[in-house]
Amino acid sequence: MKSFKPKAWLLPQPVLIIGTYNGDGTPNAMNAAWAGQWDMGEIMISMGNHATTENLNRCGEFTVAFATADTLVASDYVGIVSGKTEHNKIEKAGWKSEKAENVDAPVFDCFPMTMECRIKDKLNESETGYYIIAEIVNIICRDEYLAEDGKPDVEKMRLITFDPVHNGYIVLGKRVGNAFYDGKSLK
Numbered sequence: 372m373k374s375f376k377p378k379a380w381l382l383p384q385p386v387l388i389i390g391t392y393n394g395d396g397t398p399n400a401m402n403a404a405w406a407g408q409w410d411m412g413e414i415m416i417s418m419g420n421h422a423t424t425e426n427l428n429r430c431g432e433f434t435v436a437f438a439t440a441d442t443l444v445a446s447d448y449v450g451i452v453s454g455k456t457e458h459n460k461i462e463k464a465g466w467k468s469e470k471a472e473n474v475d476a477p478v479f480d481c482f483p484m485t486m487e488c489r490i491k492d493k494l495n496e497s498e499t500g501y502y503i504i505a506e507i508v509n510i511i512c513r514d515e516y517l518a519e520d521g522k523p524d525v526e527k528m529r530l531i532t533f534d535p536v537h538n539g540y541i542v543l544g545k546r547v548g549n550a551f552y553d554g555k556s557l558k
Contacts, residue, residue, distance in 0.1 A: 380535050382534075383533075383541070384532055384533040385406055386404060386446060387406055387416070387435050387438070388403075388436040388438055388482065389416070389435055390434035390436065390468070390476050390478065391430070391432075392430065392477065393422065393426060393454065393458070394429060397459075398461045399426060399460060399477075400454075400464070401422070401449055401450060401454070402449050402450025402451075403450075404535070405417035413491065414507060416435075418500045418502070418503055420500050421453065424500055424501075431490035432471075432474035432475045432476050432487075432490070433505070434474065434488065435488055436482035436485040437484050438530070440529040440531055440542045442481050445464035445465055445466060445481075448460075461477075461479075465481075466481055471487045471509075471511075473487045474489055484513070486507050487509040487510070487511070490503055529543070531543070
């Protein structure tokens with residue numbers, strides 16, 4: 372076995388697109404991977420010092436879309452280009468947006484599923500950023516990504532995960548088991 376110094380290698384890491392509005396009302400987005408479920412109806416995101424962070428300080432509402440193999444290039448682009456220096460990030464990414472129904476934030480047209488969120492709490496706030504605890508207000512899923520039971524079909528989405536070990540993206544695969552069921556065979 373080989374040992375490594377501590378690194379942020381918790382796997383898999385989601386590739387999330389955080390949507391906010393700039394002060395002038397134009398839509399903005401950033402790519403974030405350090406996030407996860409906080410509670411049943413809440414998520415947590417580690418935020419650095421970004422244009423999105425400034426937008427969140429002004430308005431605590433945002434959207435979270437899940438990047439896919441089809442949105443990979445533009446999703447990476449909004450992560451490497453700052454909204455502080457590139458005002459037309461969304462236009463250059465080729466995305467169109469509309470205002471979310473339940474929060475003051477944009478919903479981008481190319482993602483299969485988007486969460487509408489509102490900041491509930493900020494932790495460890497400093498000049499370098501903070502952690503957001505946000506309530507999920509609503510979840511939107513495009514019809515073509517719904518399963519026969521009417522719920523989102525994650526396999527159809529071709530979601531990507533961030534590989535922090537080799538700085539890459541990996542498409543999540545197919546279903547391999549049944550949660551809360553398959554382990555019963557060992558009882």
